Amino acid sequence: MDTDRETPEERREMLRQQQWKGNPAGNLIDSFNxxxxxxxxxxxxxxxxxxxxxxxxxxxxxxxxxxxxFR
Structure with a gap:
């Protein structure tokens, strides 16, 4: 996917997935919060x-x- 043509939502989702792959335990706590x-x-x-x-x-x-x- 070309980075010039991706929407902000797609970029946000891509960054979120990269974070999940890098730190699954920390992301579990973040998702609960x-x-x-x-x-x-x-x-x-x-x-x-x-x-x-x-x-x-x-x-x-x-x-x-x-x-x-109501006042």
């Missing part, structure tokens, strides 16, 4: 910028609605 805490980078990386913007907008509107009706 990531699963318990969540990973914002993977969440936003998997979504497009439009979907991320819509989620942020919904959160802001939720806070405004809460402030207006």
């Amino acid at each position: 990531r699963g318990g805490n969540g990973n914002l980078v993977d969440l936003v990386g998997g979504l497009g910028w439009k979907v991320t913007g819509v989620i942020i907008l919904i959160v802001i509107l939720g806070f405004i609605t809460y402030a207006v009706f």
